[in-house]
Amino acid sequence: xxxxxxxxQRALRRGVRDLLDGRFDREALRAAVDSGxxxxxxxxxxxxxxxxFALRVPxxxxxxxxxxxxxxxxFEEAGRVLLPGPLVATHLAAGTVPGAAEGDVVVTAxxxxxxxxxxxxDVVLGDASGAVPVRSVDPxxxxxxxxxxxxxxxxxxxxxxxxxxxxxxxxxAVLLTAAEQVGSAGRTTDMAVSHARGREQFGQAIxxxxxxxxxxxxxxVRTELARAAVRAASLTVDPVEIAGAKLxxxxxxxxxxxxCLQVHGGMxxxxxADVHLHLKRAWVRAELRLPAARAEEAVAAGL
Amino acid sequence: xxxGCTDEEEEFRARLKTWLTRELPGLPxxxxxxxxxxxxxxxxxxxxxxxxxxxxxxxxxxxxxxRLIFLEETELAGAPYVGANxxxxxxxxxxxxxxGTDGQRARWLPPVLRGDxxxxxxxSEPGAGSDLASLRTRAERDGDAYVVSGQKIWTSHAEVxxxxxxxxxxxxxxxxxxxxTWLAMPMDTPGVTVRxxxxxxxxxxxxxxxxxxxxxxxxxxxxEENDGWRVTMVTLSFERGTAFVGEVVACRRLLGExxxxxxxxxxxxxxxxxxxxxxxxxxxxxLWRIVQANVSEAQATGxxxxxGGSVFKLHYSHxxxxxxxxxxxxxxxxxxxxxxxxxxxRLSSLSYxxxxxxxxxxxxxxxxxxxxxxxGR
Numbered sequence: 001x002x003x004x005x006x007x008x009q010r011a012l013r014r015g016v017r018d019l020l021d022g023r024f025d026r027e028a029l030r031a032a033v034d035s036g037x038x039x040x041x042x043x044x045x046x047x048x049x050x051x052x053f054a055l056r057v058p059x060x061x062x063x064x065x066x067x068x069x070x071x072x073x074x075f076e077e078a079g080r081v082l083l084p085g086p087l088v089a090t091h092l093a094a095g096t097v098p099g100a101a102e103g104d105v106v107v108t109a110x111x112x113x114x115x116x117x118x119x120x121x122d123v124v125l126g127d128a129s130g131a132v133p134v135r136s137v138d139p140x141x142x143x144x145x146x147x148x149x150x151x152x153x154x155x156x157x158x159x160x161x162x163x164x165x166x167x168x169x170x171x172x173a174v175l176l177t178a179a180e181q182v183g184s185a186g187r188t189t190d191m192a193v194s195h196a197r198g199r200e201q202f203g204q205a206i207x208x209x210x211x212x213x214x215x216x217x218x219x220x221v222r223t224e225l226a227r228a229a230v231r232a233a234s235l236t237v238d239p240v241e242i243a244g245a246k247l248x249x250x251x252x253x254x255x256x257x258x259x260c261l262q263v264h265g266g267m268x269x270x271x272x273a274d275v276h277l278h279l280k281r282a283w284v285r286a287e288l289r290l291p292a293a294r295a296e297e298a299v300a301a302g303l
Numbered sequence: 304x305x306x307g308c309t310d311e312e313e314e315f316r317a318r319l320k321t322w323l324t325r326e327l328p329g330l331p332x333x334x335x336x337x338x339x340x341x342x343x344x345x346x347x348x349x350x351x352x353x354x355x356x357x358x359x360x361x362x363x364x365x366x367x368x369x370r371l372i373f374l375e376e377t378e379l380a381g382a383p384y385v386g387a388n389x390x391x392x393x394x395x396x397x398x399x400x401x402x403g404t405d406g407q408r409a410r411w412l413p414p415v416l417r418g419d420x421x422x423x424x425x426x427s428e429p430g431a432g433s434d435l436a437s438l439r440t441r442a443e444r445d446g447d448a449y450v451v452s453g454q455k456i457w458t459s460h461a462e463v464x465x466x467x468x469x470x471x472x473x474x475x476x477x478x479x480x481x482x483x484t485w486l487a488m489p490m491d492t493p494g495v496t497v498r499x500x501x502x503x504x505x506x507x508x509x510x511x512x513x514x515x516x517x518x519x520x521x522x523x524x525x526x527e528e529n530d531g532w533r534v535t536m537v538t539l540s541f542e543r544g545t546a547f548v549g550e551v552v553a554c555r556r557l558l559g560e561x562x563x564x565x566x567x568x569x570x571x572x573x574x575x576x577x578x579x580x581x582x583x584x585x586x587x588x589x590l591w592r593i594v595q596a597n598v599s600e601a602q603a604t605g606x607x608x609x610x611g612g613s614v615f616k617l618h619y620s621h622x623x624x625x626x627x628x629x630x631x632x633x634x635x636x637x638x639x640x641x642x643x644x645x646x647x648x649r650l651s652s653l654s655y656x657x658x659x660x661x662x663x664x665x666x667x668x669x670x671x672x673x674x675x676x677x678x679g680r
Contacts, residue, residue, distance in 0.1 A: 001312070001368050002305050003592070003599040009304065069304050193674045208679025210663070213670035217617070220669055224614050228592035229585070235306050244585030293578065299588075300581030303562035 003231070005073070012070055016077040019050055024081050026274070032084055033277065037142040039085050039106060039120040048103015052078075052087075053094040057101055063094070068172065072179040072234040076227075079183025079253075082277055084140040086117045088176045088289075089125065092169050097123050111173070111288050115144040138280035171242050175233055177289040178246040181253035182227045184278050188253075188260035189219040191275065195264055206263075215263055219256045226252035240302035247295040253282035306595065308368070316372045322356055323380040330383070337506055343421055343463040346386035350418030359416040362392050363400055367602040371548060371594065378552040387460045391415040391422035395468040398485070402526045402534045411466070411487065423464035425455040425488070425512055426535070433664050435470075436479045436532060440514060442471035442486065448518040449473070449486060451494075454511065457658075461497045461510035464490050469519070474529050485531035487523040494518075504650035547619055548594055554626055555587050557645070561626075565633045579629050586622045590615065613665045614673070620655035620662060627652045 005013070023046060032040065047053065055071050057063020071091070078087055086108040090100050099105030100123070108117045110126030118124065118131060119142060131144035193216050196207030206212050229245035257279035261268035268275045286292065308316065331348065334341035353359045361373045378384075385392050396415050399407055414420035431438040440453025451471055458467070467488045474482030488495070494517035499507035526534035562580060565571040597611045627649035631638035634645070641647060656662045670676040 001308050001371075001595065001599065002602070003596045004603060005304060189674075193676060196676060204679060205677050207670075207676035210667065210679075213676050214663070214666040216674055216676060217666035217669035220674060221614050221617050224593065225586070225589045225618055228596050229589035231304055232306065232589075232592040232595075235304055241588060244588050247582065247585045248589055296578035296581035296585075297574075298581070299585045300562070300577045303559055303580060303584055 003228075009070060009073060012066075013073045013077060016050075016052075016074050017080075020077055020081045020083065024083055029082055029274070029277070033139050037136075037139065039117065041106075044085060044106060045103040048101065053091050053103055054101035055091065055094075057095040061095060063101060067234075068175070068237065069231065069234040071176060072230055075176045075179035076183035076186070076230075079180030080187045082140065082184070082274075082281055086121060087180075088173050091176065092173055093123070093125065097125075109173075110146055112291065113146050113148075114288055115146060116141050116284070116288065118142070118144040136284070138277075138284045140277065140281060141284045143284070171237070171239050174246050174290045175230065175242045177285050178226070178230050178233075178242075178249035181246075181249035181282060181285055182223065182230050184282055185219070185223040185226060185249070185252035185256040188256040188275065188278050189216065189223055192216050192219060192256075192260040192263040199265075212263060215259045219259050222248075222252040222256055240299055243290060243295045243298035243302075246290050247292055247299065250282070250286040250292060250295075254279065254286060257282050308372070312368055312372060315369050316376060319358070319373060319376050320380070322358075323376065323382055326352060326356070327380060327382060333383075339460075339463050339507070343387045343460075346383065346388055347418035347421065349383040349386075350388050350392075350416075354417050359418075363397060367598045371598045374548040375552055378549040379556075384549060387421050387463060388415070388418065390424045390460065390464075390468065391420065391466075394424055395422040395466070395487070398468065398534060398537055399487075399525055401537050402485075407487075407525060420465040421460060421463055422466045422468060423458050423461045423490070423512075425458055425467045425469040427457045428454060429456055433661055436483065438470055438472060438483065440469075440471050441475070442473050442484060442519070444473075444521070445518075447521050449484075449521060449524075451486070451488070451514050451517045451519055453514050455514070456500075456511050457509050458497075458512050459509045461490070461512050462499060462507070466490060467512070470531055470535060473531075477529060480532045482529055483531040483535075484528050485525045485534045486519050487525065488517065488519045492517050492519065502651075503653065504647055547616070550623070551587060551590050551594060551619065554623055555584075555591070557626065557630070558584050558587060561630055561633050568633070568635075570633050570635070576629070576632055579632070583622065583626055583629055586618070587626075590619055590622065593618075613660075613668045616659070617662055617665045617669065623655055624652045 023043060051064040052074065054063040055066050055074060056068070057065070059065035075087070086106060089109040090107040093107040094101035097105060097107050100107050105122045106117065106120055107123045107125065108115060108121035110124070110128050115124065115128050115131050118128060128144065128146055130147045132147070134143040134145050136143040193207065196212050196216060197205050199206050207216070226245065226248040229241070229248050233241040233245040257275060261275045261279065264273055264275055267273050290298070331345065334345045336342070350359065358373065361370055365373065392415060396412060399411050403411070415422065426435060426438070428438050428440060440451060440455065442449040442451045449471065451469070453471070455469070461467070467490055469486045469488045471484055471486055472482050473484040476482070494515040496513040496515070497510050498513065499510045502508050558580065562571070565576065565580070570576050593615050597615060600611060627645060630645040631649060634643060637643050638646060660668070671678055
């Protein structure tokens with residue numbers, strides 16, 4: 001047993017981080033916000049060229065040939081920088097929807113009665129007929145609402161009980177979304193710590209006050225708990241473990257963004273600070289794939 | 304990332320399981336929890352069986368993964384826990400193994416492994432709890448002995464211990480971390496008085512120990528004079544790192560029992576309670592993964608567990624208290640009956656966010672040592 005990342009996995013993570021730091025830095029993030037939710041097709045193709053979508057397509061089919069544990073690391077990095085777009089749906093469509101793997105085609109999917117990025121997508125999986133636009137809480141995730149039940153899957157997950165056998169594409173979508181949440185939770189922890197070290201009040205860095213320190217420590221604990229759960233689930237591919245990982249990752253992302261906002265004080269409440277972008281995206285990811293109530297039911301059913 | 308075990312580790316597991324299946328039915332009945340001499344005899348008897356089977360030093364010599372497997376399988380099989388041997392096997396023993404002389408290791412370690420001698424821990428004082436380094440029990444050199452006077456508190460197993468790992472102040476003039484020395488004190492030395500303390504659970508888990516001019520031979524000192532703080536830190540990080548592995552397994556089993564009880568008594572139909580149990584189950588599954596991550600790290604670095612243990616303990620102690628609150632919700636009015644399972648454990652669990660470093664101290668450790676926030680108030 002060795003739960004640590006392998007040398008290759010560390011290199012992969014480093015490579016993705018470097019790529020995203022270069023191609024989607026803070027300036028690009030704010031430009032994307034200002035653009036009002038248009039998808040950057042050049043960036044999408046660059047992600048495709050880097051293997052972001054073809055990561056798990058077998059090598060003989062032109063993919064990178066890696067597995068779910070590697071995909072989880074890559075999506076953690078995407079969540080860290082708030083990379084926009086229907087990343088999970090396009091990644092999962094690579095190999096089946098032509099052009100998805102290369103980043104030429106943008107694929108979205110109906111999930112929980114919502115469709116993200118409907119106007120920008122080339123292919124929509126699921127029935128989006130009659131979808132109406134929503135004033136999305138997240139400036140970087142345009143949303144449509146599908147009328148009626150709208151493809152909400154397994155609403156009564158508790159009664160259905162946990163699926164047996166390895167997770168299907170739905171489970172993978174849940175897990176990759178959870179990985180993005182972990183990345184965001186780690187990033188807001190870093191942001192809070194960095195602010196707490198630099199900001200001075202009462203003649204000292206506020207990070208020296210236990211009231212602030214303990215908030216930050218709690219953020220790290222939530223992140224580590226969720227990260228361990230997500231990585232383990234990527235290895236076991238057990239549906240109950242995936243549901244548990246999503247639950248903890250949602251909690252880590254949303255609660256950490258709120259604590260990060262609190263540590264930033266008044267600045268945290270401004271549009272200018274990035275904190276709100278993490279919180280809003282975390283809310284979207286929490287709702288879009290296996291929301292908390294059903295995740296809890298799914299784990300309970302495994303008892 | 305790999306959660307699988309090597310062939311060698313699986314063989315270790317299989318051999319252990321076979322042994323447990325054979326050995327456990329022959330154990331004597333569990334003693335009355337209030338009868339300390341009987342508990343000591345029971346715990347030491349179990350340790351002797353481990354010794355005879357070659358598992359006695361699993362906490363020290365086995366690889367971290369083997370230790371994890373040992374703790375997992377013994378808990379799953381319902382085997383006894385270390386009990387009265389906790390300090391000897393998990394605190395004093397590892398300290399002596401790491402910092403003692405050859406002679407000290409030869410004198411003190413074999414009796415711990417055989418279950419012949421029990422140790423207790425004399426660290427905390429009425430005025431030195433979270434701020435342990437401010438301890439004031441004095442030790443003055445007099446020829447070949449230290450003369451020790453002062454008071455210790457929260458000393459588990461003091462009533463039945465043979466030895467005490469004792470922290471004393473040898474240089475009151477030095478900065479507080481630099482004037483402390485680690486001594487091994489025989490509990491039957493004249494001047495040692497033990498007064499049991501009753502916990503809110505009604506039992507005498509620990510005691511106050513009064514020391515009145517107790518003569519401890521200088522040869523019982525582990526490490527240099529005034530270097531006791533460093534020597535001690537080895538044990539404390541050990542405690543936070545692996546001491547709770549078996550308990551996570553136990554908590555997961557308890558969750559299963561809770562779900563069964565809830566399905567029987569109808570409380571499972573309450574979605575709020577059901578979801579609460581689901582959330583706890585997710586947390587304990589994740590805690591187990593954190594244990595595996597910490598063990599992997601320890602295995603790779605060969606070092607003792609570090610601040611990662613604080614991350615674990617912070618969430619574990621909280622989650623375990625929540626687990627017993629959920630158990631009380633499942634039991635309803637029966638939660639008030641101390642004759643029912645889980646209710647005494649609910650009371651005991653109230654110490655988890657205090658013992659072995661309060662949650663507040665753990666958060667300071669995480670914030671300062673992992674996140675790099677400044678020391679301060």
